[in-house]
Amino acid sequence: MAINEENAPVEEEFWLFGYGSLIWKPPPHFDRRIPGWVTGYVRRFWQVRTYHRGTPTAPGRVVTLISRSYWSTLSDPHPSPPDDKVWGVAYRIEPAHVASVKEYLDIREINGYTIHYTPFHPASELHPGETKKEGPIKTLVYIGTPENDQFVGPQDPQELAEHIYRSRGPSGLNRDYLWGLERSLDELSPESGDEHVRDLAERVRGVAAREEGKGEGEREVVGRDVRREEHEGHHAFGRRESVDEVEETEKTGV
Numbered sequence: 473m474a475i476n477e478e479n480a481p482v483e484e485e486f487w488l489f490g491y492g493s494l495i496w497k498p499p500p501h502f503d504r505r506i507p508g509w510v511t512g513y514v515r516r517f518w519q520v521r522t523y524h525r526g527t528p529t530a531p532g533r534v535v536t537l538i539s540r541s542y543w544s545t546l547s548d549p550h551p552s553p554p555d556d557k558v559w560g561v562a563y564r565i566e567p568a569h570v571a572s573v574k575e576y577l578d579i580r581e582i583n584g585y586t587i588h589y590t591p592f593h594p595a596s597e598l599h600p601g602e603t604k605k606e607g608p609i610k611t612l613v614y615i616g617t618p619e620n621d622q623f624v625g626p627q628d629p630q631e632l633a634e635h636i637y638r639s640r641g642p643s644g645l646n647r648d649y650l651w652g653l654e655r656s657l658d659e660l661s662p663e664s665g666d667e668h669v670r671d672l673a674e675r676v677r678g679v680a681a682r683e684e685g686k687g688e689g690e691r692e693v694v695g696r697d698v699r700r701e702e703h704e705g706h707h708a709f710g711r712r713e714s715v716d717e718v719e720e721t722e723k724t725g726v
């Protein structure tokens with residue numbers, strides 16, 4: 473912690489990187505939200521979720537980050553992003569709330585996720601008068617590493633899509649999480665789409681069309697309608713005063 477002129481401790485600013493549902497469900501007490509990317513990782517739906525979008529007996533699947541060096545030792549049907557960017561958003565937590573939010577975030581393990589720090593590269597354009605772009609920024613990130621027992625590793629894309637289609641939990645359908653992520657990523661920048669997410673989302677739309685008895689021509693409508701519902705329900709990017717809607721975290725009342 474830094475010290476001011478009166479030798480009193482002052483909180484330094486604190487940033488959190490979101491690459492999953494944090495993109496459209498912000499943490500409490502943020503005062504800035506910046507789209508951008510981190511490097512050295514690959515985003516995959518390789519983490520089991522036993523609550524929120526699944527149950528202990530029928531777990532869903534959510535995203536985690538895999539270090540590129542480890543990922544390159546695996547056999548994955550999906551290729552890696554060619555530009556080594558995992559897009560998401562960085563949130564700055566208001567200084568007055570840093571201590572309470574850190575305390576809240578200081579849960580060493582959340583359903584298999586652990587806390588890591590990584591440089592974040594803001595995608596922001598230069599503002600008038602600025603001569604160089606902001607960043608990189610040190611951000612805290614939750615990662616379900618391969619050692620955690622909820623990490624499932626490479627999946628057959630069609631089996632994974634069928635699994636996501638079938639999974640649901642107290643927070644809703646697993647497929648709404650997938651479609652919400654696809655849509656939120658597409659909205660960050662023209663380059664922020666993720667092929668792994670897009671391919672799974674497309675496959676799940678195909679499963680939904682088949683299961684729900686829709687014809688070929690109606691496929692797109694199945695996903696779009698549900699994605700819009702998901703989006704309109706949560707996509708406010710406003711500040712929230714409590715964390716109970718942040719589905720990846722457990723505590724409330726920061």
Ligand code: BEZ
Pocket residue numbers: 489490491492493494495535585614615720721
């Ligand atoms: C997120 O970036 O949305 C996230 C990922 C894993 C755990 C918690 C949040």
